[in-house]
Amino acid sequence: RPDIVYCSISAYGQLGEWSGRGAYDHVVQALTGMMMMSGDSADAPPLKVGFPVIDVAAGMLGALSVVSALFRRMHDGQGARIDTSMVQASLMLMYPNASTFLTHQVEPQRVGNRGYTGSPTADTYRCADGWLATAANTPAQFRKLTRVLGMEALCEDGEALDLAAFNAPGGGFVVARDLEGVRRRFREAFATRSAADMEAQLNAVGVAAARVRRLGEFLAEIDGGQQLPLPYRSYGEAGRGGTRTPGLGFRFLGESMDRPEGAPSLGEHNQALLAELQAGAAEAATMPVVATTLT
Known part of the structure; x- marks a missing residue:
């Protein structure tokens, strides 16, 4: 074959x-x-x-x-x-x-919870009620972030930022002259604010931001809501070894991906497959369900 x-x-x-x-x-x-x-x-x-x-x-x-x-x-x-x-x-x-x-031949640098662009506001901040990840990578995003925080003057501070890069036509990423100083200012600004409020305000003006959640917290928050409809799938019977999953990770838009019959159980198709392989009907009927366990 x-x-x-x-x-x-x-x-x-x-x-x-x-x-x-x-x-x-x-x-x-x-x-x-x-x-x-x-x-x-x-x-x-x-x-x-x-x-x-x-x-x-x-x-x-x-x-x-x-x-x-x-x-x-x-x-x-x-x-x-x-x-x-x-x-x-x-x-x-x-x-x-x-x-x-x-x-x-360049080894990657360990950046912790910071973003990979190197922009000073691609980072994760401790807020009054949790943690917040932001990605204000470009000058336009940085301006929006500073406006929300009341820090607009920072956009004109040539000691803190590389203003030639910041105001260059065509954009690019924000480059800090005093990287630790800029990060410190934002850490202080976020420390007294609510992560949940900041998530809503920043996303509303086009700055990507998310409050840090646990997995269960995230799934419970979106389950049944309209924020992020997932193609959930359940297999087996609830309470009898059944499993609920977040789906396949993709969907074909405009098409249903439901399989009402669900995934087959172990050995469910033994007889049909053996018959297809031209095994005798009597032999197929007596074939046991075989399961293997890693040892």
Whole structure:
């Protein structure tokens, strides 16, 4: 069957001296440098991402590769034997940083909770009732932010900002001459304000901002509301091992993606599949449901 598509997802791939090694998510984070991407300073201890991001990304990379191979098969009739790995998934997630190092041999800097543009107001601030992330990267966004905070004079302060870059035609990012001084002013301004109020006010004028939430808090806030309708999906029966999910991560606009029948249960299609494979009806009827457990 030259048209069959196989996909292998392993820790290190099928080639090379490390191909026989096993790994888990945090081990690959350590190996590939991901643990040294988080944190506020170069000498901060390693810090892993707070969920198994590489496990998820490896599955998505495998799915994308299979779909690509199936699309190619429509044109040439050929299958594929796909080799992807957790290491490749990690590097894909860090693609800009990995490419920068491969091209210029420049190690990425650890920026903590700050944005990657280097703008002084792409940052996360402690407010009176929580934390707030902002992204006032451009001069136009910076002006809006200072207007909301009553700090407009900062936009004319040549000791604090590079005014030539700030007023240059065509925009760009805000560049600070006194980076720590500018950050301190904004930390002080936000410290007495409500994160929830600031989120609403800044988004209303076109400055991206979000109050820091826990996952459960965020999901409870948007569930059933109109702020951010998600394509939720439920599988199985509630109270009997059923699962509710946030969906597939995408939708086809104008089309329903509902499957009323839900996902099949373990072994549900055994007989139909065995019959399709020309197994005898009697043999198919006696086939047990097989489950495997990782040990």
